[in-house]
Amino acid sequence: MTDRLVALRLFVRVARSGSFSRAGRELGFSQPSASRIVSELEREVGAALLMRTTRAVTLTEAGADYLARTEAILDALDEADHAARGSGELRGVLRVGLAASFGVREVIPRLPAFADRHPALRIELLMSDQRQDLVHDGVDVALRFGELADSVATARRLGATRRLLVASPDYLARAGVPQQPADLADHRFIAGPIGPGPRGIAMTHDDRTLVVRVQSRLTVTVNEGATAAAVAGLGIAMSGHWGCRAELDAGRLQQVLPAWDLGATELHAVFPAGRAAKPSARALGEFIAAALADPS
Structure with missing residues (x-):
């Protein structure tokens, strides 16, 4: 991945999580390195994208606009990479939000077949009995039971x-x-x-x-x-x-x-609103739906 792409992906995670430390951990950087990379991006852009205080990291007006455009570009790039390969191979990182009990009982035992099919894909399971914030936590797809509170999110019924x-x-x-x-x-x-x-x-x-x-x-x-x-x-x-x-x-x-x-109780795959679902997120939803429909 080029330095500019690294900087863009890091900026998106800092903006969404509100933390250099958290974004750095997710992408494999220390807090000082994450801060330096985003600062260099701001110099290249020629505008302050983030406001930093001792308590929080928030977007400037220019940063909010830049974030919306950047996420759309990164999503389109992921889709283009997937289409160009033409093999159905999935790469990158897939962050999945799900309830701990459902993850342990039904998802993890079935996951080897999906992981073997896509060896270049790294999967992160964010398991919690509290519903994750898809945008703040950087979740690509959440597996959720019951009524969907977020009416603007994109969802697919899995079973x-x-x-x-x-x-x-x-x-x-x-x-x-x-x-x-x-x-x-x-x-x-x-x-x-x-x-x-x-x-x-x-x-x-x-x-x-x-x-x-x-x-x-x-x-x-x-x-x-x-x-x-x-x-x-x-x-x-x-x-x-x-x-x-x-x-x-x-x-x-x-x-x-x-x-x-x-x-x-219905189960849905829920994707973040306002952006195209990752190919890997869609593929996992399809895999889980098929696996749960199989009585074996």
Whole structure:
């Protein structure tokens, strides 16, 4: 990569992250080197692009305009490189934002096939149970469940995971196996990210829909905690199938009221707004959609 391209990519990450240190780490530079490279870029451009204080790094008016034009150029260059190769080979860095539980359970076990197909591509997984800011964190594609809050972002539906009620065999042996929705009122519940919420559990069977209110004695903020609590026998949990598949297959959890439908939670690949999606980001979305559709 030429020095000018390095400087442009570094400037974009400094502008988006608001930090020379963070941008430098992402691209393999020390903080002093990152600062020097961007300063040299400003001298070449002939304008101050960033305002530096002890607390923050922000864009000047000229810098904001330069950033918008630079990102468009870099995206177009990536697309041109990909098209020119003509082989479908992907290169560079792909930054993926996703929930930790989904990453560990469903994405990482499938990732070797994608990585082997694109050996020149470096993949960075930004795994967190909090949704990443696509622009600030430099995310090329985020794998997100549920409703999409950012209506201006570009998104592609990848699939959906069925919502289930699950509990450990030991818990059900002690507390009894619910035979109908009304029986749930007599059971302990674990409230996790998926539910149950204060409005209750909506359940459908043979075109009949009920909303069952339950009391949660334990609240857990991450899916892994809710699944672990259910395995430990602390009560019934609501989970997406992908969030407890391994425990169901191993017999450590079993589905409660399997004849009743609790709906599904959709999964989308979300791309930053205002710019073309990277070829590698699009390719990963297509790969994940195909992999999740394959029951094997």
